[in-house]
Structure formats: structure tokens, C-alpha cells
Amino acid sequence: MSRLEPARVRRPRLRLPHLRLRLRLPSVRLPRLRLPHLPRPGRLRRRGSDAAALGSARDRFGLRDLIAEAAYGVGARPGRLVLTIIGTVLGVGSLVVTVGLAQTAAGQIAHQFDAVAATQVVVEPATARTQGGSRAIGSIPWDVADRLERIAGVEAAGGIAAVDVAGAEITAVPVNDPSAAPLAAPKVLATTPGLLDAVRGTIVTGRYFDSGHDERADRVVVLGARAATRLGVNRVDRQPSIFIGERPYTVIGIIDGVARRTDLLDAVILPVGTARVDFALAGLDQAQATIAVGAGPVVADQAPLALDPNSPENIEVQVPPDASAVRTSVQADINAIFLALGAVALLVGGLGIANVTLLSVRERTGEIGLRRALGASKADIGRQFLVESVVIGLLGGLIGSATGVAAVILVSLAQGWTPILDTVVVLGAALLGGVIGLGAGTYPALKAAGVEPITALRGGA
Amino acid sequence: MSVVDLLGDPVPGDHTEEAGDIRVGGTVAPPVIELRALTRTFAGTPPVLAVRGADLRIAAGEYVSVIGPSGSGKSTLLHILGLLDRPTSGDYLFDGVPTGAASDADRAALRGGRIGFVFQAFHLLPHRTVLDNVLLATLYSGVPRPERRPRALAALDRVGLSHRLDFLPIVLSGGERQRVAIARAVISSPHVLLADEPTGNLDAATSGGVLDLFDELHRDGLTLVVITHDAGVSARAQRRIRIDDGTLTEVTR
Structure with missing residues (x-):
């Protein structure tokens, strides 16, 4: 034990110098680093004179x-x-x-292109030339909006169709005034609820119809801004009605500012479901969609398949040209x-x-x-x-x-x-x-x- | 090597006597310039022997003039002494170092560090100031950057042109231009100053000034070799060598 104890004491003694050395090293290094700076002029002079004698040096044509x-x-x-x-x-x-x-x-x-053209897609049924002119050979399904919106890159989609009202008059008040000059009747269009977004329209007042109106075939209409002016409708809070023929339709909103299908502004717009029930609408004429920039080629490839999987060639898609x-x-x-x-x-x-x-x-x-x-x-x-x-x-x-x-x-x-x-x-x-x-x-x-x-x-x- | 080593060593003595070298501070200094059977021929029909079999030693501190008529090989000799040209045969030892087969870069380094040139046509850069012209020599001779300017100022002061530092050479007189050239030649403390007809473009009075400056430099220990066809210039030198048809002969007074 007595021999072991000094050994134990020695150990820390041995370690101490190590520790000290480690601690000193940085303080030793610093002056070493500084040393060359201090005698530099002398060294340089010596080197310089040697170099001048030898004719080669660091400062020679540097x-x-x-x-x-x-x-x-x-x-x-x-x-x-x-x-x-x-x-x-x-x-x-x-x-x-x-x-x-x-x-x-x-x-x-x-x-x-970025503004509108680069992000706007138009889908139409393919047409074939016949003796009587051109005739659509494909058709756009009623659920076109759902089908298009599932494609990657499509941001909003909607279908649109012209409605044949069979010469019915469109009036705001069912008054037969024989002295009034006859006005051209506004166009009647039917759209799916998502079309407003697909053509980037804005609502001036009221609202656009939704899928509920569409499914129930509610007798509601949305007016284009110019059609509303002509019909004398400018507010919808009192639930004004217009008449198509004898049937009244409640005006629920007025829209403006569409980027495509500007004919919407002159039109009375029905939900597609209502048009099918009241006017026996046979099919959609066109689908409009907005897409992400650069998605054009993808949408062009996939839209026909999505809309008519059995004969995609019957669907025509107009996409913006690739920007790059x-x-x-x-x-x-x-x-x-x-x-x-x-x-x-x-x-x-x-x-x-x-x-x-x-x-x-x-x-x-x-x-x-x-x-x-x-x-x-x-x-x-x-x-x-x-x-x-x-x-x-x-x-x-x-x-x-x-x-x-x-x-x-x-x-x-x-x-x-x-x-x-x-x-x-x-x-x-x-x-x-x-x-x-x-x-x-x-x-x-x-x-x-x-x-x-x-x-x-x-x-x- | 210390002095004690030298004292214990009797050998250097007889070597020095034989070679005619001078001793500086106890060590043997070789002659600054030593030509050994040096010949320079120019190709042609017939070949021109510009310098034939020249043997010459010029020790440190000597003031030597080489005199000869035009076409005698003076310029060729100067070019060889200045390491601007290589001998056809024989060797040229500068500070004891054989230079005949030295590389171009080594010869350039020797020119820059140990030889100063003064030309008949001055060869000053016309668009650079007097100070810049003098500083030019320090670029290639390895003078340390911080010393360049002080040295140039000292050299110009020595030739008496301190008041002309920012002048362009074109506005200086011939004598002043040559003094700038001399300042440029001595700034890198060369071992030898080679002057090629230094007064050839100067009148008698300014020539005298330049030659007086040479005398001063010589007194300060500079080795001078002046090549001239003018007997008056030659007479100022301590030692005179005549070159005639490529052959060197010592002129005794």
C-alpha cells in the first residue's frame, strides 16, 4: 500500500505537464506567428541585397x-x-x-401568354364535314367539369351550351306593351356552376348558381352585365324575376369581366340542369378550363381520354403553345x-x-x-x-x-x-x-x- | 569561413599572384570581366571576324576605355561584355562565372543585377518621366520594392537632377538625358558600368560634365568600361585598350 500510494500521487504529476503544455501551446504559437512580422524589414533587405547581387528575387518584375x-x-x-x-x-x-x-x-x-392565353384551354367536340356543312361527331359529357378538374394542372373548368328557347320572349316584367319597340332578345346560355371561374369572370352583385341549383333544376338565372342593363335589373336583393316565355326565373346574380366567352355578358345564364328540364337541352357545346402555366401539353394529352375514353379522337382540345x-x-x-x-x-x-x-x-x-x-x-x-x-x-x-x-x-x-x-x-x-x-x-x-x-x-x- | 581558417591556409597566395587578382577582405575576388581567347565571327562571305582571340581581365574598380575606329569591333565587344551577344568561341567569365553557355534567363538576370548600360542614344522612354525611367532599371534587377523609390531619388540626386524628377526626357538637354541614363545604370548597384560612346551625341561642355561624373563614380569604386572613338574621352580612363580589326592591345602611356 505504501508503495502504491506514491505511484498514485505521481500519476497526476505526470499528467499535469501534459495539461500545461496543451494550455501553453496557443500562447506559444501566437508569438511564433508574430515573429516573422517583426524582423521582416531586415530579412527583406538581406534577401533583397542577395537577390540584387544574384539578379533574381521575389521583387524582380512581379x-x-x-x-x-x-x-x-x-x-x-x-x-x-x-x-x-x-x-x-x-x-x-x-x-x-x-x-x-x-x-x-x-x-x-x-x-x-401568361396573362390568359398561356393558361386557357378550350375543349370542343370534333367536327366532321358533311354535305350540309360541319356537324359535331363527339359530345361533351354533362360532368365535364368534374372530369377535367381531375387532370393535373387544371385549376377550374366548366361546360357551356347555347339554349334554344324556341322564340320565347325574355322580359323583366310580363307586360305586353304593343307600343314598345321590339328589342332583340338576349341570348340564353346554360353553364355548369364552375364556368365562371373557368372564364375568370367576376360577380358584380349577388352570386353564381351552384351545383344544388343545377341538380334541383331551380328556376334561377344569372345575368351578364349588359343583359342585366337591358332588362333593367341592377340589384338582386329583392329577388327580381325575369320571364323566359311565360316562366319566371329568379335573378340571383350579375356577372362581368369575363376573359373568354364574352358573349356571357349579353346572355341570360341558366344552370345546365334547369335548361335540360325546361328547354330539353341536348348537350354541351364547349368546355372552358384554366390551367397552370406550362400544363398545356399534359392537358392536351389527357383531356380527350378523360372526356371520351372510348373514342378520344372525337374531342378537340385547344391548348396554348408551349411557352419555351x-x-x-x-x-x-x-x-x-x-x-x-x-x-x-x-x-x-x-x-x-x-x-x-x-x-x-x-x-x-x-x-x-x-x-x-x-x-x-x-x-x-x-x-x-x-x-x-x-x-x-x-x-x-x-x-x-x-x-x-x-x-x-x-x-x-x-x-x-x-x-x-x-x-x-x-x-x-x-x-x-x-x-x-x-x-x-x-x-x-x-x-x-x-x-x-x-x-x-x-x-x- | 573565418579569418582563422584563412590564416592557417597558405594556398591562396600563389594563385593570386599568378592570376593578378586582387584580394578583398582576405578572400580572393575574381576579376569582374575575364575574356579567354574570345572570338566572335559573323557569318557571311567571307565571314567577319569582329573580335579575334581576345584575352582581357578587368579587375574590380578599374576604369578602362576601349578605343578604336568605327568598324573595329568596338560595339561587338561591348555587346559581348554586356551579355547582349554570345561569343563564337572562347569564354567570358563575369565575376568568375562562365557565361558563354549560360541560359538566356541567367544572362538576363546578370544584366539586370550586375551590369549597367549607358548608350550613345540614351535610350530613355520618351513618354515616361525622369523618375520612371530610372525606376525602370529596378524592375528587372530585383531591387526590393520599398527601396526602389529612395534609391532612384538618391541616384538622381547624385547625377544632379533632383529638380527634374517629373520632367519628360524630351524636354531635357542632351547632357541631362545622359545623366538620367547614368542614374538608371547605377541604381541597381552594378558591378560594372558599360558605356557605349557616352558622349557621342553631346557637345564638348556637356561631355566634360558626363566624364566628370564617370570620374566620381570611379572614385567611389565602380568598375567602368567606356567604349569610344574619341581620344579625349579615352584619355580620362586609368587604363586604355585599343581595338583594331578585332584585336585588343593594351595602350601604354
């Missing part, structure tokens, strides 16, 4: 020097610089304008021409840069020779001229890109469009200028690197 020298080279002749970059500016600018206008135009088209198809076809038209023009302009711009850089290499042989004598290697000279032409290209790209964006905005303003332009296209076009500068500057840079210092110095500067 990136900063390279860019500074290239900037002087680019800025030395502003007039020539402008002429040099015009080609690139035009090329990059026309590319940006092309893509920007195509995107903007496609955006406008999609915008118009419209966009791409429009883009393809515009892009093909203008992209070609832009590419030609870019090519000319690149040749311009190559030409001017080559000229400037020839003019500056004296400077090249001097730089070589001062210790520049071939690579230093080549890099300098390459960076100069890349900078010129980038400048052209930036200016062209900016001009292109301005042009797209101006055109959009003039046309009342919303300018749409991909940022990636704008930045990419600016960078493209740099790439062109790189390509155009390679040959002149190689030429510059190959200049013999002796002949260059002899030529004088």
Missing part, C-alpha cells in the same frame, strides 16, 4: 510591376487605344444586344443573324488588336532592347505585351458590354418592354473581350520576345 508596365503601355497612346478597341466594343456590344433583345422579346411573348418552344423559336430567329454579325465584328476586333499590337511591337523595338539590356528576360517582354493586349481586349469587352446593356435598355424603353438580360451573359461578354485580347496578343507577344536586343539598341529609340 505581377504588380507587370501590370503597371502594361498599363503604361496601354495608356501611352489614348487615341490609338480608342481605335484599337472599337472592333471589340462593336463585337461584344452586338453580342450583348443580340442576346439581350432575344431574351427581352421572349420575355414579352411569355408575358402575353415559342421562346426558343424566337431566339433562334434573332440569334442566328445577329450572333453571326457579332462573331464577325469580334473577329475584326481581334484582328484589329493583333494588328495594332504588332505595330506597337515594331515601334517599340528600342524600348524592348532597352528592357532586355536592363535585365528583362524574353518571357518578361512577352508577358508584358500579352498583358497589354489582354487589357485592351478587356477594356473593349467592358465598354462593349456596357454599351450593349444600354442599347437593350433603350430599345426596351422605346418599346415599353421589360428589359431582360442575363448577368452571366453581360459578364461573360466582357471577359470574352479579354479572351480575344489574349488570342490576338499571342503572336505579337512572341514577336516582341524574339526581338534581338542588339539590333533593337542599334536602331535607336
